[in-house]
Amino acid sequence: MIFSDSRDFALQLDSDDKLASFREAFVIPDPSLVYFDGNSLGMMPKAAQEKSRQIVNEQWGKDMIRGWNKGWWEAPSRVGDKIGQLIGAAAGQTLVGDTVSVNLFKLATSALTLQPNKTRIITDTFNFPSDLYILQGIDNLLSPSPSGRGDGGEGKYEIIRIGASDNDITPDLAALEAAIDENTALVTLSHVVFKSGYMYDMQRITDLAHAKGALVLWDLSHSVGSVPVHLDDSNADFAIGCTYKYLNGGPGAPAFLYVNKNIQEKLSSPIWGWWGQKNPFDFDLDYTPAPGAQRFLVGTQPMISLLTMEAALEPLLQAGMDALREKSILMTNYASFLTESWLVPFGFSLGSPLDSAMRGSHISIRHSEGYRINRALIEEMNVIPDFRAPDNLRLGFAPLYLSFADVWEGFDRIRKVMEAKRYEKYPERKLAVT
Numbered sequence: 001m002i003f004s005d006s007r008d009f010a011l012q013l014d015s016d017d018k019l020a021s022f023r024e025a026f027v028i029p030d031p032s033l034v035y036f037d038g039n040s041l042g043m044m045p046k047a048a049q050e051k052s053r054q055i056v057n058e059q060w061g062k063d064m065i066r067g068w069n070k071g072w073w074e075a076p077s078r079v080g081d082k083i084g085q086l087i088g089a090a091a092g093q094t095l096v097g098d099t100v101s102v103n104l105f106k107l108a109t110s111a112l113t114l115q116p117n118k119t120r121i122i123t124d125t126f127n128f129p130s131d132l133y134i135l136q137g138i139d140n141l142l143s144p145s146p147s148g149r150g151d152g153g154e155g156k157y158e159i160i161r162i163g164a165s166d167n168d169i170t171p172d173l174a175a176l177e178a179a180i181d182e183n184t185a186l187v188t189l190s191h192v193v194f195k196s197g198y199m200y201d202m203q204r205i206t207d208l209a210h211a212k213g214a215l216v217l218w219d220l221s222h223s224v225g226s227v228p229v230h231l232d233d234s235n236a237d238f239a240i241g242c243t244y245k246y247l248n249g250g251p252g253a254p255a256f257l258y259v260n261k262n263i264q265e266k267l268s269s270p271i272w273g274w275w276g277q278k279n280p281f282d283f284d285l286d287y288t289p290a291p292g293a294q295r296f297l298v299g300t301q302p303m304i305s306l307l308t309m310e311a312a313l314e315p316l317l318q319a320g321m322d323a324l325r326e327k328s329i330l331m332t333n334y335a336s337f338l339t340e341s342w343l344v345p346f347g348f349s350l351g352s353p354l355d356s357a358m359r360g361s362h363i364s365i366r367h368s369e370g371y372r373i374n375r376a377l378i379e380e381m382n383v384i385p386d387f388r389a390p391d392n393l394r395l396g397f398a399p400l401y402l403s404f405a406d407v408w409e410g411f412d413r414i415r416k417v418m419e420a421k422r423y424e425k426y427p428e429r430k431l432a433v434t
Contacts, residue, residue, distance in 0.1 A: 039396025
C-alpha cells in the first residue's frame with residue numbers, strides 16, 4: 001500500500017476497517033486520548049466491566065462459598081482453553097493462574113530437572129529482565145552448593161544470552177543457532193521481544209532446539225492477542241504469558257501457562273500445591289500429582305480477576321487472530337511510514353524491524369531525549385506511550401480499539417512536541433514507573 005500523511009488518508013483507512021465496530025466494546029472515557037500503551041496494559045472491555053460487577057454483587061455477594069461449585073473451581077482450565085484458541089493450543093494444555101514469573105519458574109525448573117545431565121540454558125539479551133532473573137534464581141537453587149548469584153560464584157548451569165546482530169533490534173540468529181548444542185537443556189525466548197517488537201520464527205527455533213534434544217519455552221506476553229501463535233503446530237514444549245496487555249484482562253490479571261500434551265506426564269512441578277493434587281478434596285497428607293497440565297497449578301486462584309479476564313477475551317475470540325493481525329500489520333506499517341516522514345528529521349530513528357513479518361504489534365521509535373519526550377506527551381498532549389531505556393519510546397497498536405485516526409493524531413502530537421521543544425522543561429531524572 002502507498003501511504004499518505006494526510007488526515008483524510010487515515011480516515012479512509014478507518015472507513016475500510018472491518019474491525020472498527022469493536023471500538024464500541026471498550027470503555028473510552030476520553031475520546032481525545034491517544035492510547036499507545038495497550039502493549040503494556042490494555043483498555044477495559046465493557047464486557048469485563050459488567051462481569052466484574054456481576055462477580056462481586058452476585059457470585060461473591062450472594063453465592064458466597066457456593067460459587068466454587070458454580071464454575072469457580074474449573075475456571076483455570078476453562079479460561080485456559082479459551083486462551084488456547086488464541087495461541088494454537090488444543091484443549092487440556094493451557095491453564096490460567098499465578099504470574100508470568102512464577103509460571104516460568106515452574107516450567108523451566110521442570111524442564112531442567114527432566115534432563116539433569118544437561119547444563120546449558122539458551123536465552124537472549126532481548127528477553128524481559130524478569131525472565132533472566134528467574135533463570136538465574138533457578139540456577140542458584142539447583143546448584144550443588146548455592147552461591148547466591150551476587151557473590152560471583154558459578155552455578156550448575158551455563159546461561160548463554162545471545163546478543164544483537166544490529167542496533168539492539170534483531171537478535172543474532174547465527175549465534176543462537178551455533179549456541180544450541182547437545183548439552184542444551186532449555187531454550188527460552190520471548191516470541192515478540194519487549195523493546196524492539198522483533199518476532200522470532202517459532203517453528204524454526206523450536207525445530208533447531210529439538211534437533212539437539214533441547215526443550216523450548218516461549219514467553220508469549222507480547223504475542224498473545226496481537227499475532228497468531230501456533231504452539232501445537234510448532235510442537236513447542238512450553239509457553240507462558242500475561243493477560244493484561246493485548247488480552248485486556250486488567251492490571252495484574254493472572255497469567256497462563258502451556259504444557260504440550262506429549263510431555264505432560266513426564267514432568268513434575270517444583271511447587272506441590274493442593275490445586276495440583278490428584279484428588280484435592282480427599283485431603284491426603286501425601287502429594288500425588290494431578291494428571292496432565294493440572295499438576296502445575298498450586299494454590300487458590302484470584303477468582304474476581306480471573307473471571308473478569310475471561311469476559312475480556314470475548315472481543316478477541318469474536319474478531320479472530322487473522323483479522324487482528326491483518327490490521328496490526330497495516331497499523332505498524334503506517335506508523336513506520338509516519339516515523340520516517342515526520343519524525344526522522346527531528347532525530348528519531350525506527351527501533352523495530354522494517355519487515356512486518358518479523359514484527360509484533362508495537363514499534364519503538366528511538367531518540368536520545370526519549371524519556372523527556374514521553375513525559376511531555378503524557379502530561380501535555382494527552383498521548384500515552386511508554387519509555388524503555390535507554391532511548392526507546394514504545395508505541396503499541398491494539399487493533400480492537402485503536403483507530404487509524406488515532407495513529408495519525410498521535411504522531412502529529414509527537415511532531416508538535418518536537419517543533420516546540422516541549423520536552424526541554426522536564427527533568428532527566430526518571431519517575432518510578434516509565
